[in-house]
Structures are given as structure tokens and as C-alpha cells.
Amino acid sequence: MDRSDVRAEVKKLLIKGLRLTVSAQEIVDEAPIFGQSSEGTGLGLDSIDALELVVLVEERFNVTIGDEDTGKRAFASVAALADFISEAPAA
Amino acid sequence: MTLAGRRVVVTGGSRGIGRAVVLACAREGAAVAFNYASNEAAAAETASAARALGAAVCTGRADVADAAAVAAFFAQVRADLGGPADVLVNNAAVTHDALLMMTGDAAWNRVLDTNLTGAFLCTKIALRGMIGGHWGRIINVVSPAAFLGKEGAGAYAASKGGLVAMTKSLAREVARYGITVNAVSPGLVETGLIAGMAPEHRETLQRRIPLGRLATPEEVAAAVLYLASTGASYVTGTTLHVDGGLTML
Secondary structure (H helix, E strand, O other), X not given: OOHHHHHHHHHHHXXXXXXXXXXXXXXXXXXXXXXXXXXXXXXXXXXXXHHHHHHHHHHHHOOOOOOHHHHHHHOOOHHHHHHHHHHOOOO | OOOOOOEEEEOOOOOHHHHHHHHHXXXXXXXXXXXXXXXXXXXXXXXXXXXXXXXXXXXXXXXXXXXXXXXXXXXXXXXXXXXXXXXXXXXXXXXXXXXXXXXOHHHHHHHHHHHHHHHHHHHHHHHHHHHHHOOEEEEEEOOOHHHHOOOOXXXXXXXXXXXXXXXXXXXXXXXXXXXXXXXXXXXXXXXXXXXXXXXXXXXXXXXXXXOOOOEOHHHHHHHHHHHHOHHHOOOOOOEEEEOOOOOOO
């Protein structure tokens, strides 16, 4: 799977797994997954939502997000999460 | 049966309160798993008793303070019982009797590592399955020492006080996932530890308990069962004191 495919999969996972009411096209690749950017883009999810996303990403992509530093890096944006998944060794 | 179809993990489940919790959950239809530190014969006996009640059982020798051992144990539970834990009972604990000023660093660390860090490590792993399933029960076994203090057991009291604080914090964090987090605080319980106590010392302790006697392990297990049940679905972040009235906060 190339990175654009991974990004598409991540968006699908976000929408279905976290029951979001936006379309994949509305999710900006570089916008923060949690909170909002200074431009007002972002999904507005909070840190507690991150717990479920950790579980969903670990199960779907067989990676480990074991601590907060890894989580911050991985969840910076959809693009960052796709990069993290593409580069991470399998759990 | 209140726990039919549920998978319950009890740390330190081979003896005493842990054993009573394992058997109570087995009786209520749960598949049960427990770890033990060293007493293989006691673990085998408890496992056999749980199987006799019709439960699927998984046991493993694992030190809860060892992150790798905990991860391996929970992987074994998932494989043997067909899925992750629905209920986690953090019961494993050690104590060390010494005045605080004279408590050695190694003893302090051993008590905190087992009683508090052990619960943290097990909880971190169990939460992933519970969040995925949007249901879970975490029950931490604490002590009146967490609320009243206890001379000669500062490390133990500190570890249990920390566990009470962890219980409340986590209860707030995971409530939206249908996971409740509570504590049970047993007072003096009729276990092997108490059996060796001098009669006059035991009588002195009993006089301080309004109900005038020690608890049975089964009475503590009944409180754990309640918190694990769907009947306790609106109870989270609290401590159920099963101490004959000793604490009365």
C-alpha cells in the first residue's frame, strides 16, 4: 500500500471508527486530528478520543502506539499518521 | 449468572482474596484467568476448583511489576480464552513491615512496583480490549491503610493510596467508553497471613471493627462481583469499603 492509499484508509478508519459526520474529502491531510489548527481546520477530537483511535489504528495496521510521545507524533495529522504507519515496524 | 460470556483477569489469583474472586467469577459464568508469583501448587488447586465450576481457566506465572511478563500473560489470556479481558481485578500485592524512616529503598521499590506499577501495567494492556469493545470493568483492591494510614506499613499505605488516586483519574478518562473503574477496600480478612497472628493481637484488632469480626475472602469477592456486574453500571470512581465498618469515611 503506498502512502496515499494509507491516507485514504486512515480517513476511512477515522470516519467509521470514531463515527464522524464528515466525508473523506473534507478531511485535510495536514490538519491536526485532535483540536484545531490556527486556520480552523481539524477534526476537533479530544485527547480521550485518541484512546479509541490508538486501539483502532493498532488493530487495523498492526502497529504499536505505546506512549504519549509516539501518539503525539503519529496523530499530528492524517499525513503524519500515514507516514507513521508506513514506517513503523509491525507489532 | 451475572458474568456469563465475560472474561475476567485477576492478578494474584491463586490464594486468599484473589482465589475467592476467581471462584466467585467462575461460579457466575465467567471465563477466568489469573497470574501468580511463585506458588504453583496453590495456582493449580485454584484453577482446578474453577474448572470444577465449569469455567474456562487460564493461569500464568508472571510478576506484575515486569512489563514484559505482563504483556506475555495478557497475550496468553487472549489466546487461551478467545479474546481480551472484559473485567480486570488488580489484586496482586505485597507488603513490607517497617517504620518509614527505616524502610530500605529496595523494599520501598518492591512494594510500589508490585502494588501500584503492577496495576498500572496490567490496566494499560487491558484497557485496549475494553475500549475496543466499549465495555469494561476495572476493580482495584486497596486497603483501609490508603485512607487511614498505617504505622509500620508506610510503603504499603502509599501504594494503596496511589491506587485509589489512579482509580479516580482513570474512571474519568474512560467513562465515555462504558468502562467503570472502582476500588474495593477490604479490612482484615481471614487469609493465610492472618492465621499466624497471635490470638491477643487478633482480639485487639477485632475490637476496633464495629462488626466485631474479620471478613471472609468470599465477602470481599461478593463486593468485586457486584462492581463487575451490569448492576453496577452507574458506579465509577468510588471505593467500596468491605471492612466491617473500620473506615466509615
